[in-house]
Amino acid sequence: VKAPPLPKFLRPTPPRPGSKDAGGDANGANDASANGAPAGAKDRAVEGTAQVVGWLDERTGLSPFLRGFLYRKVPKGTNWYYTLGSATMFAFVSQAVTGVFLAMYYDPSPTKAYDSINHLTNDVFAGELVRGMHRWGATVMIVLIFLHLGRTFIFGAYKYPRELNWIIGVVLLVLTLAMGFTGYLLPFDQRAFWATVVGVNINASAPLMGPYLADFLRGGAEFGATTLSRFYAIHMLLIPGLIAALLGAHLYLVAKLGTTAPPWLKAEKAKALAKEEI
């Protein structure tokens, strides 16, 4: 199998005509400047980048992996619906980045949480924007993950050999919903508080395990001093770590198994075969 060609900017520059070793030394630019003919700024920038990339590649051997990962073949008929997974991932990355910065101002204590949210929304520069992105981005991520799930289901992309990826995807869906649940409490206003009370009690309504699960979530029998910090730790450390790890596995399997063609292409092929057989 021949690897696809390197992008243009990564290919070594051919030696300049008339330079000392036109025989083919990779460091063409150095030679050119040593020659007295000054290389253009653009040439030097390109050369510098290529050298840095080459240095990294020589020590990590990443380029064959990246080439296989980024330049893999996709089936005929691949369309915009195939970007829903990447869009969900982008929403997750955006949530992670805005979340990290929100954490710089947020204080997860029951007496200070509301005021700290107030402060970061109204006083901090661009606070309203960053919090708004996190708040609306959460909804966007939920919508995208369901669209992605629907696309996978309707296109039959969950079938052999991709069942494991479907299972990982379902776990990711549950974790994303858990993110929504734990994040909802953090503003600590009336809506957040009572929605979480009701949500935890819905957990408590499960037979046998329910009461224990509710006590675990609250950190005790009553909504108490550590419930908020517990939700905060689950929201910003535990679940994001799990999502990131499973996202890696999800992507690995996509790259390893490839994507499926849309179902209508298969139907066309079957029709052509049927005609041939007659």
Place this chain on the structure above:
Amino acid sequence: VADKPPKQPPPKQSPYTAERGIPGAYAGETVTRRRLFEGSALAVGGIATAAFALPALGFAVGPIFEDDSPRRWQPIGSPPDFNPDSYVAKVISLVPAIGDGGKTTIYVRKASPKDTDSLDQPFVAISTRCTHLGCPVRYVQASERFICPCHGGIYNIQGQVAGGPPVRPLDRFETRVHEGQVEIGDRFSVNKKLERFSPRDPSNHLDGLWQYLYPARPTT
């Protein structure tokens, strides 16, 4: 039918590594050094992981198994403030030092001869936590009903379910008269017949076979 040759048992391997022709084996040795080191590396790694993971896990689930609310009594007024026919709203603290999040409203009245319970409390202190999913109920004097704003749960003057989704009567608090003050103690739950149970979460049934699906807390 072609006659098959009788199945031969696989030749038994010698338990001694030396007899299996493994280079560098000692006489009398049954486990190769490679296998031994593999096993011990896994065992040491497992022990090291368990050494931090198990305490951390116990730390996280510990609150399920510990009683974090020491028994305490809160005064809410003197006995003449309350009568048997109407409720008085009082605010008590459930969890101290966390601001408004740790407080709750309760409704209190004097016990009445019309009450059908045998709970033996001088006052009736009703929790406002709806037993459907925990929203705060309010008492409406005109209809003598507790009404929940979330999903339409309705309770009568004794806190028993009169309509809607709740699964059991409203919780109560222990009451006593101490040094001339009415005092409020710990929460307890009641079933349909107003029999006393340890405090349960909303949505947990306490009647019939259902009650066995919702175990009590290990601490109670």
